[in-house]
Amino acid sequence: MQNLPSIQPLRPAKFPARPTRRQLLASSAALGTLLLTAQPCTAADLPEDLLAAIKAFTRGAPLREGRVTFDIASLIDNGNAVPIVVAVASPMTAADHVTAISVFNERNPQRDVVNAQFGPRSGRAELATRIRLATSQKLVAVAQMSDGTCWSKTVEVIVTLAACIEGDA
Numbered sequence: 001m002q003n004l005p006s007i008q009p010l011r012p013a014k015f016p017a018r019p020t021r022r023q024l025l026a027s028s029a030a031l032g033t034l035l036l037t038a039q040p041c042t043a044a045d046l047p048e049d050l051l052a053a054i055k056a057f058t059r060g061a062p063l064r065e066g067r068v069t070f071d072i073a074s075l076i077d078n079g080n081a082v083p084i085v086v087a088v089a090s091p092m093t094a095a096d097h098v099t100a101i102s103v104f105n106e107r108n109p110q111r112d113v114v115n116a117q118f119g120p121r122s123g124r125a126e127l128a129t130r131i132r133l134a135t136s137q138k139l140v141a142v143a144q145m146s147d148g149t150c151w152s153k154t155v156e157v158i159v160t161l162a163a164c165i166e167g168d169a
Contacts, residue, residue, distance in 0.1 A: 046138060046154070050104060053111035054142060057102050058150040063142065068153040070141045079133035079163035088125035088143040088151065092118075098125035100144040106137040113139075120146075132163045 046054075054063065071085040088098045097120040103113040116127045125143065136158045143151045 046140065047106060050106055050111055050138075050140070054104055054140060054152075057100075057104075057112070057115075057142060058144065061144075061148055061150045063150050063152050065152060065154075067151040068141050068143050070139070070153040070155050072139065072155060072157060074155070074157055076133065076157055076159045078161045079135070079159040080161075081130045082133050082157075082159075083130050084128070084139075086127045086141040086143075086153075090125045090143075090145070092120055092122060092125060094120045095146070097122070097146045098143050099146055101125065101127050102142050102144075103127075103131065104140045104142065105133065106139070108132070108134045108137070133157065133159050135159050135162045 067089045069085075069087045069089075071087075072082065076082050084103065086101050086103060088101065090096060090098045092098070098118045100115065100117050102115040104111050105113050113131045114127070114129055118125055136156075138154060138156045140152055140154045145151065
């Protein structure tokens with residue numbers, strides 16, 4: 001009879017292989033380069049028609065950066081239903097509260113995406129919804145305060161599958 005080798009079951013490794021020092025250095029260098037080349041969006045970088053829509057909403061009040069947080073993914077697979085959350089740092093008292101939050105876009109057929117009204121009884125100045133995005137573009141969330149000031153946050157998103165395109169995009 002022939003002597004067959006015995007078959008040993010494979011044992012899975014307890015931990016994945018650790019990266020080498022060279023891989024860690026290369027990864028950190030790539031991340032550092034990416035962070036240095038990324039530039040924040042500001043209202044000055046926006047097209048004229050988008051600035052006109054924002055100015056109509058703010059009634060000519062100067063737009064300040066800050067107080068607004070705009071939670072949206074920077075890479076969007078499908079532009080048909082994109083979840084967003086816009087929140088404003090405000091005590092929401094009768095003397096100091098958010099009166100309105102509006103979201104504007106750069107390349108959709110209509111510049112204003114959503115507009116919500118708030119009052120001191122709202123409790124929190126937070127808007128959570130889903131929007132449609134035509135293509136990669138800049139979005140601006142603007143909050144009007146009870147004292148007449150307007151605060152904003154501008155983000156840039158990349159959309160891989162476009163939605164709501166009318167005519168030429």
